[in-house]
Amino acid sequence: MIGYPSAATLRELETELLRYFRLRVPAHVDPRDLVAEVWVAMADYRGRASHRTFAFRVARLRLADYYRYRDEVDPLTSSKYWPASEPGPSSLVRRLRERSSLWRAVEKLPPAFREVARLHLQGVGNFEISERLGLHYNTVRSRLSRALAKIRAELDQAGLERS
Template sequence: MQPEEFIDQINRKQMPAFRELFGSFYRYLVLYAMRYVRQQEVSEDIVQEVFIAIWESDKKYNSYHGFRAFLYDSVKNRCLNYLKHQEVERRHAEILLQEQDEEDEDHRLMREEMYRALHRAVDELPERCRQVFKLHLQGKKNEEIAQMLELSVETVKTQKKKAMYFLRERLGRLYYLLMILNIIDL
């Protein structure tokens, strides 16, 4: 097909011209895109998007050389847009990770402060009550605590209730937060 006929058919959206466009330019445009994005699949997608844009466009082309330059410029611009988009996504991901790290650090500091407050309050408990409650915090069951401290199970339950009442009074709202976080329970 002669260059003038080719441009005329492209302008009139004739399928034979688009088949020739694909056959003549696709491989070269993909290689050209690869110089920018360095990914075969992305390069192929970009070239296909350019072809689709030409098909859907009402733009009229005046010359074969102008059309050819337009193809390469379109591929280059789409590659640059792709790279800009990738950079924006990378920066966004970095910001999210940084925010997550800061949030994790804030949570860690809050949790440490809650534990310190809890342990200070536990240290104020009477001796027997403190022993029972510390074993409870270690995950021991009432029967285990009773056996370890040579107490009845009922005494262990009573001491735990006294400890919980004391902690509720001493810690105020923090007590309920500790319960919600499942740090302390009955």
């Protein structure tokens, strides 16, 4: 039977998690948000390790997701890739075609890869994808890697440039 930790244990664990995140994220990031994500994931605790071990495993994965996705931008909508002035109609049409080609490539993926790729392109992190789809974290990483390779190949075959 899975036991629940005492309130004192949870307070101590929260203090340790806050310290862990404060030392590893920039000052403008509120570590309480990351700790909250750990608490949400604790609902999946099955008793295979101590509460502390499980919480810090989740914390490491959340931290990895934070750094993996903090600087990512959608190249089709980010101002970083658009000129300072408003784009002309021809560039808007080209962008729409590129986006359309991207989603067509996603639809051609085998079902096992399609949903992982779809969620990734919507900005969902790997850990959350694994939770939503009930897959192991490493399975999500593997499927996403393969899906992106297939999408790149499809876009290359269609003659579209990748950024």
